[in-house]
Amino acid sequence: MQVGNVTTPFGRRPVSLAQIRGQMRTAEIRPGKAADKWKVFRDACEARAVLGIQDRALAVLDALLTFYPDNELCEERGLVVFPSNDQLSVRAHGIAGATLRRHLAALVDAGLIQRKDSANGKRYARKNETGAIEEAFGFSLAPLLARAEELAHAAQQVAAERKRFRITKEALSICRRDVRKLISAAMEEGAAGDWGRIEEIFLGLTGRIPRTPTIADLQQILEEMEMLREEIINRLETQENSQNMSSNAVQNERHIQNSNTESSYELEPSSGNEQGAEASQTSRPTSEPIKAFPLGMVLKACPEINDYGPGGAVGSWRDLMSAAVVVRSMLGVSPSAYQDACEVMGQANAAVAVACILERAGHIKNAGGYLRDLTRKAARGEFSLGPMLMALMRANASAGRKAS
Incomplete structure (x- = not known):
């Protein structure tokens, strides 16, 4: 360490340990290191929120840099500038003296400049004979100069975060528009469903958007809005498929009646031994398979299922389905009830249903009966996982806020 590089300020101004550590770091600048002063300044401007400084302080830093004669900061050419407060105030667009001193102190505290005071506190340069x-x-x-790479990295992070915020905000705007228009279309065209309740959920989500949101605020609402959009699309697709099936059944019935008008024999009752008879007898009315939601949303809504995954964590859909088998047995759900759910909902969605039941186990007396009831509703096209997952996400978020 170069002891000569550690100095204390003149007069009553105190020195902090952080400032001393900063002086030690500048003493370790590698020989020959150089950096474009205006690039470093732009990086500092980009990272001003991370540095905790205001725009006026950056204006003062800009003025200080104009007193450095070269474009590249380099130790060999000296790194100390010594303008008077009057000169500095002029180049900082006429900033008042008291304000100038306050922002100079802020730049020192932020570790962007250091004071190198003379014995009497005056700023000047001592020159030789030449x-x-x-x-x-x-x-x-x-x-x-010492923090050039650090400031560049901080600026890149801020820019990336700003881009992520913009993309998330745009995605939320599009999703919000989609949900609003889908609900309006369903209501206007008389689609079956409790669209009033779905609209209440939509209004509740939009009402939670803060006036000045953070990326975390937008991400949480976007996830729930996407789930709501998926739920609406699932409902509309289920109704469309049901209408198509009904239309096809009517057409087939008419076709059979028309083609058998000249038939001279009657169909005899099946003995049940014909090939495919068993499958026909055990068939049930099923709707289109429920679309799976993203695994991350499921785990956010049902965090308890993680404890039952392989190795105490759920990292994939395979892990979730393995955990659901363990939980199914623990909750007392019969293998046949779970198998029925898998056949009607699909294996992944049946696992999600079990995870939801686990999350609400304290409020459900008969887990097996509850799962069978969900299975029957799903077979009739009257059940979707979306509302359950959204309710659990809201409950977990509320519990987290109370705990904090």
Whole structure:
């Protein structure tokens, strides 16, 4: 460590350990290191929220950099600038003296500049016989050179976060528009379903968007809005498929009646031994398979299922289905009830239903009967996982806020 690089400010101004550590870091700048001062300044501007400084402080830093004669910061050319407050105020667009001192202190606290005060606190340069500067007292720009890579990385992170925020906000706007228009179309065209309740859920989600949202706020609402959109589409598709099936059944019936008008024999009752008879007798009315929601949403709504996955965690749909088999047995759900659910809902969605039941196990007296009831409703096209998952996500979020 170069002890000569550690100095304390003049007068009553205190020095902090953080400032001393910053001076030690500038003492370790590798020989020959250089950085474009305006690029470093732009990075500092981009990362100002991370640094905790205001725009006026950056204007003062901009003014200080204009007193450095070269475009590249380099130790060999000296890194101390020594303008008077009057000169600095002029280049900082006429900033008042008290405001100037406050923002200079903020730049020092943020670790972007360092004070190198003379014995009497004056700013000046001592020159040799040839006119070259031997030593200068004022503000050192060495922290900018020492932290050039750090500031560039911080600026990139801020830019990436801003881009992610913009993309999430755009996705939420599109999803919000889709849900609004789908609900309106379903209501106007008289589609079956409790669209009033679905609209209440939609209005509740839009009402939760803060005036100045964070990326976390938008991400949470976007996930729930996407689930609601998926739920609406599932309902509309189920009704469309049911209508198509009914239409086809009527057409087939008419076709059979028309083609058998000249038939001279009657159909005899089946003995039940013919090939395919068993499958025909055990068939049940089934709707289109319920579309699976993203695994991340399921785990956010049903975190308890994680404990029953392989190795105590659920990292894939296969893990979730394995955990559901364990939970099924623990809850007392019979193998036949779970098998029926798998046949009607699909294996992945049956596992999600079991995860939801586990999450509400304290409020469900008969888990097996409850699953059979959901299976029957799903077979009639009257059940979807969306509302259950959204209710659990809201309950978990509310519990988290109370715990904090």
